[in-house]
Amino acid sequence: xxxxxxxxxxxxxxxxxxxxxxxxxxxxxxxxxxxxxxxxxxxxxxxxxxxxxxxxxxxxxxxxxxxxxxxxxxxxxxxxxxxxxxxxxxxxxxxxxxxxxxxxxxxxxxxxxxxxxxxxxxxxxxxxxxxxxxxxxxxxxxxxxxxx
Amino acid sequence: xxxxxxxxxxxxxxxxxxxxxxxxxxxxxxxxxxxxxxxxxxxxxxxxxxxxxxxxxxxxxxxxxxxxxxxxxxxxxxxxxxxxxxxxxxxxxxxxxxxxxxxxxxxxxxxxxxxxxxxxxxxx
Numbered sequence: 001x002x003x004x005x006x007x008x009x010x011x012x013x014x015x016x017x018x019x020x021x022x023x024x025x026x027x028x029x030x031x032x033x034x035x036x037x038x039x040x041x042x043x044x045x046x047x048x049x050x051x052x053x054x055x056x057x058x059x060x061x062x063x064x065x066x067x068x069x070x071x072x073x074x075x076x077x078x079x080x081x082x083x084x085x086x087x088x089x090x091x092x093x094x095x096x097x098x099x100x101x102x103x104x105x106x107x108x109x110x111x112x113x114x115x116x117x118x119x120x121x122x123x124x125x126x127x128x129x130x131x132x133x134x135x136x137x138x139x140x141x142x143x144x145x146x147x148x
Numbered sequence: 149x150x151x152x153x154x155x156x157x158x159x160x161x162x163x164x165x166x167x168x169x170x171x172x173x174x175x176x177x178x179x180x181x182x183x184x185x186x187x188x189x190x191x192x193x194x195x196x197x198x199x200x201x202x203x204x205x206x207x208x209x210x211x212x213x214x215x216x217x218x219x220x221x222x223x224x225x226x227x228x229x230x231x232x233x234x235x236x237x238x239x240x241x242x243x244x245x246x247x248x249x250x251x252x253x254x255x256x257x258x259x260x261x262x263x264x265x266x267x268x269x270x271x272x
Contacts, residue, residue, distance in 0.1 A: 017257050020257040020258065020259055021257040070165075073165070073169065074169075074172060075165055075168065075169075077164070077168075082164065085163050085164055085165050086165055088163065089165060089166065089235075089257075092208065092235040092256065093235045093256060093257060096234070096235030096237045096238075096255070096256070097237060099236060099238045099241070100237040100238040103238070110208050
């Protein structure tokens, strides 16, 4: 079973990105459990995890949120590639936090990025996902933790 | 009159956003950007052409990662100063980078102030 402290590591990695890069903290909505693969937004950064636990962690965000985040970072390129780049950097930060807190018991992959509304997300049958809403300004993204 | 030439800066990161962010945020007149690279292989080619004095180095990159690249850059120019800028926040990674020849370590994400303090420390 997923421990609260493990979940906190992933959440902190996500909110830390908003707080530092955009100088404006994100808040956390009420987490919930879901069977199967949740719906995703336009851009998704994925981390595969193996070792002590198996599964995936991903951050999925709508284009509108990423656009405002880029503006707050003083970026002026809002192309598809830049959106992918940004969601990859958020996933990279989540991955870095996990490596620091979990050590070598967890093997954490380099993040990959998916885009489009129905991308092929890796998911183990029967495994439930924790969905944590990430609210920032008027936008909402999701952190999805799906681990054994 | 003794005029100091600016130190040449090379930025290595596979993220365009991060490369531009580092370029925009660094506030040192003593640093002159000579080029940017998106992976370790490009970085070594650019390094040979531009001979930078200061390098910012991401670690997780395609083709050749930052740790291997640091080792090769230091072999080419032992006095080069390398600031690692990475999301990998664990101690073991920082130690490995330092053992290869890096001079400083800054975690992503970072504020402008943290970046400038890291540059100041590196150039001291």
